[in-house]
Amino acid sequence: MSAPHPAPVTPPRQDHAFHLYDTTLRDGSQQEGLTLSVADKMAVARLLDELGVTYIEGGWPGAVPKDTEFFRRAQHELTLHSARLAAFGATRRAGVRVEEDEQVRALVEASTPTITLVAKSDIRHVHGALRTTGEENLAMVRDTVAHLVGLGREVFVDAEHFFDGFRADPEHATAVALEAFAAGAAAVVLCDTNGGMLPHDVAEIVAELRSRLEAAGAGEGRLGVHTHNDSGCAVANALTAVRGGITHVQGCVNGYGERTGNADLVTMLADLQLRMGVELVPAESLGEATRIAHAIGEIVNMAASPRAPYVGASAFAHKAGLHASAIRVDPDLYQHIDPRLVGNDMRMIISEMAGRASIELKGRELGFDLTGEKALLARLAARVKQREAEGYSYEAADASFELLLLDEMGRVPRYFEVESWRTTSHQLRDGGLETEATVKLAPSPTAGDDDAAGRRTVTIAEGNGPVNALDTALRAALRSRFPQVDDFELIDFKVRILDAHHGTDATTRVLVRTAGLGLEFQTVGIGPNLIEASWEAITDAYTYGFHKAGI
């Protein structure tokens, strides 16, 4: 059979013994409140590759325009080192030739080495939702798998509603798996689409299916599992399936997904690798799991739960009381694994000792040896405690923490002094909006009378918003003294409203990420409004950037 479309870029490679299949970019984006841009998808895919997952399902080309665009760009812009990209789609429509099905064509045009097809396996859905016969459903599976395998693709079949379907009609559910294997599918994935299964249900159905497949001579076909958390058992159901002989698990980072979410991919990875002896990723990659899960949470703007197993901020945090003294004797008595295996840390909560100790550790991380500096550490611990109570958060703003540390050591540089600033937004009658900002800098304290660059400056700038206008005006003011300011770029900007239940007069926290001169760092600002908070984060960013660049 000759391929009507170009062959995929990556040739099918050596098969893995076990597949860790991520569907954050497709099923995860069904999570209420989660929307991913193409750029978000690219960034998440790179992090998943770093984690070492076997497959990344990128989306549904042809059905979701952004996903079509993602696959188009991924061909040139996304270099994966360990993961393989999969496109998701449906089997051909009922009564249509597979070559003429537009959605199947879009799937082929996504040019991924792997294609995952969703197929109905519950006869009630075949009748009620597809409105076709069991026979036609099997033909849809057969034709679509064979067509794509003929084009050189690796094909997985997600058997939707498999567990409910098997209960309702085990013959048809089994027949779907058999058709898929016969047509060349590399795996059939049993989906608990409605998420209501409990582990013993999964164990029973997997065992029964396997004996039916064996009897039909298809015992060697690879089975996978795809679970949702509606009964609170998504992870356990997947692990139970693995105990039953399944070698392909699907999930989403941070347990994102429709309704109660999909099985948390990182929890499953850690359980499988650390507790069940399934080697999935290099130990160093697993050691990045906490960082990667949180970074993905930042990108999709839906933070990992502090209570997330393994990677949550609280996952190894102990609230004094009963355990505190024993932990000092032997921490392993009170934690189920060494948190460093997943890149997390044990933390003590509400303990002044722990406060100083963690500041000392943090200082070391930033290159400051604070051993024995008891007074300095105590002052810093007190300041951090007070500022966190005001609304600052240093968890993600190392640069601001380092400025605080430098300040407490009397080593914080004063590159510029702001006299005042002002910003105005004006919506005109024609609907257009004009935003401008003025920034006044005091004369440089070190400048002589003839030093033009050090003079008092008044600059004005327009912007597409007040913060952008202020940033532009500040840069203009700094340029004559520090031409390097143009080497820095604000690349990310995050706003969180604290005490949100006060409506528009709540406290605002802003995180600004800046890149330049080989650096990338984050600063934090707070204030009763976004502009003030942003101003603090931005001025800190330039101070920190100049300092680290040795200016």
Next chain:
Amino acid sequence: MSAPHPAPVTPPRQDHAFHLYDTTLRDGSQQEGLTLSVADKMAVARLLDELGVTYIEGGWPGAVPKDTEFFRRAQHELTLHSARLAAFGATRRAGVRVEEDEQVRALVEASTPTITLVAKSDIRHVHGALRTTGEENLAMVRDTVAHLVGLGREVFVDAEHFFDGFRADPEHATAVALEAFAAGAAAVVLCDTNGGMLPHDVAEIVAELRSRLEAAGAGEGRLGVHTHNDSGCAVANALTAVRGGITHVQGCVNGYGERTGNADLVTMLADLQLRMGVELVPAESLGEATRIAHAIGEIVNMAASPRAPYVGASAFAHKAGLHASAIRVDPDLYQHIDPRLVGNDMRMIISEMAGRASIELKGRELGFDLTGEKALLARLAARVKQREAEGYSYEAADASFELLLLDEMGRVPRYFEVESWRTTSHQLRDGGLETEATVKLAPSPTAGDDDAAGRRTVTIAEGNGPVNALDTALRAALRSRFPQVDDFELIDFKVRILDAHHGTDATTRVLVRTAGLGLEFQTVGIGPNLIEASWEAITDAYTYGFHKAGI
């Protein structure tokens, strides 16, 4: 043996076949960020009683002063209708007579019908943390249980680190259970204190323990289970133990608890009752589960996760275009239970993936019958898709979606017309910040010449930020025409920077939640900057509020 303390108020009552034991007030309060006042504890206990749990563990009298106070007040102020109150404490200290142990005395003085004792069952903890012998550990269990049973109390023993302990030394772990039963304990609760077990570990250890107990003639003793979520399997582990013959499960509402939390009590209740046929509470009580879980979340100021099984706000919410058309046919094909059984609801989420079917369903939810309105539905689907591509998100903004629908039907009211607005933030030399806004409204189109309220208005207001100032100025402008504007309050405000990787010139999306006149709703606005986006969300909020209030 005569009791040195007053007998408990409630006499031991008829034993239940199965215990649902809540420890939100004790183990749940170990959750990072969760602190409970005595009043909070009272309120939570009443809600737990309403839910129909068998036992409520109130705290650790003698160890936590607030808990001592709680039990003192509970004797007079807390009337429980179905639940029984339990006090938690430890077995006597090593080398101390039980009658002289102060902590045991405080436990007795809490005057609860039930006392739960924590005992070590891992020999490594006996040596490393208690610093005593296995023999003395067994004597501590024996003495304390016998003492409290002699005082007429029902005694449960929480066997700490049981699963790890059984793996390390099954003889000692089993001996702890045997001692407890021999001394009169009504249940021995197997605790996965570090939370690292997987379901197959639990199944194996429970089975082995049971056969050892049987062999020792203690096969009739009631066993319980207490699990934590460190491997993501807390609920599944408890259910697995139940399948293994355990008839007492411990957990916390909303899965609160140290580190990754305890097993979610409500999830277990629903799984046991709806999926495993264990009758625990009346059906009407289970029908209150969603309300009660959320009410407890409000009291402890830590909201139930939207993704919580059964009771989460998203637990029965559907986003996929894929499913909407089939849901219209038969909702039961796409939900694992009828959400009304737990007091929850199916919801449709409107997103870029929404097709006509989901918009039709959403319309029905909002009270519009759009059956057969093909052209209207197609126009709406196209508009939603286009606006979502621009950055709008209707997932959480039903009010904005309804305005869009009304607009498409030509029924959107125009309460006011904005001529222009302006806002200024000025940071003064003394560091103070002045923010003000001006809003100009065009004359009301329906106003006659003598209609003072309908005249063109120019208002100015100060605020603690530009959005707050604009909102205040707009309210002032609207007040003469719509005095009801003061019945509305902006109660929440969320900002999301889209395509954040452009720094300060990214697109901004704002969600505003407004309450008033018995309504509570959310609107969305977007724009190149926060102020413009907020302005859209706020003006939409007043338009929607006035319309729904019949103004």
